[in-house]
Amino acid sequence: MTLSVRNLTISRGGLPLLECVSIDVPAGEALILRGPNGVGKTSLLRTLAGLQEAEAGEIDADPDELLYASHADGVKSQLTVVENLTFWAEVYGQTVPEEVYEHFELADLKSRLAGTLSAGQKRRLGLARLGVINRKVLLLDEPTVSLDQVSVKRFASFLQTTHLAAGGSALIATHIDLGLDAPTYDLSQNIAAPTPLDQDEAFL
Numbered sequence: 001m002t003l004s005v006r007n008l009t010i011s012r013g014g015l016p017l018l019e020c021v022s023i024d025v026p027a028g029e030a031l032i033l034r035g036p037n038g039v040g041k042t043s044l045l046r047t048l049a050g051l052q053e054a055e056a057g058e059i060d061a062d063p064d065e066l067l068y069a070s071h072a073d074g075v076k077s078q079l080t081v082v083e084n085l086t087f088w089a090e091v092y093g094q095t096v097p098e099e100v101y102e103h104f105e106l107a108d109l110k111s112r113l114a115g116t117l118s119a120g121q122k123r124r125l126g127l128a129r130l131g132v133i134n135r136k137v138l139l140l141d142e143p144t145v146s147l148d149q150v151s152v153k154r155f156a157s158f159l160q161t162t163h164l165a166a167g168g169s170a171l172i173a174t175h176i177d178l179g180l181d182a183p184t185y186d187l188s189q190n191i192a193a194p195t196p197l198d199q200d201e202a203f204l
């Protein structure tokens, strides 16, 4: 098992959000996180990535194998596409595999300043990090925002044939159907019961 979560309780901004979250993501598999806006998908991924504390519960994962990709592209606008990928590769002691440019449709954009890319092109550059950094457990928050249908398919294919096929795993918060062969976990079942204080406030 590359990621295992037991009875996790999460708050945000001092309010209880999710309770009793237990999920497993085995090697070579993805799990799709669903739930309505505000249910706590981002908060869960941030907690698993170590960016916020859980109130209770256990997380079993190797922090050195985790890679959290948030809504933000993390793209440096003053660097070219090649320079962005090279920068990330060097930070993680890797080199940029040439096929990454093909996978993420960046081959014709290599020398473009990232700041001049369209929203979808920027998102593809942000996602291309996943093909460079090479972590086993991906925590992906709405990875396909701004992508057209062809790019969504290509990304799903990258996950399936490159990342998962090599024994990696992925927990993916998304509102759209990525077309991945993966089970779904709906966080609606884990919405935390309101605290007595919340209930009092409801009558104010």
Ligand SMILES: Nc1ncnc2c1ncn2[C@@H]1O[C@H](COP(=O)(O)OP(=O)(O)OP(=O)(O)O)[C@@H](O)[C@H]1O
Binding pocket: 012, 013, 017, 035, 036, 037, 038, 039, 040, 041, 042, 043, 044
């Ligand atoms: N920095 C913050 N401080 C206080 N509350 C926050 C903060 N960020 C988010 N929240 C609240 O926490 C709750 C969960 O937010 P979160 O972003 O985890 O939901 P989500 O399921 O990812 O939503 P979406 O589908 O809209 O992306 C929401 O009610 C949100 O308003």
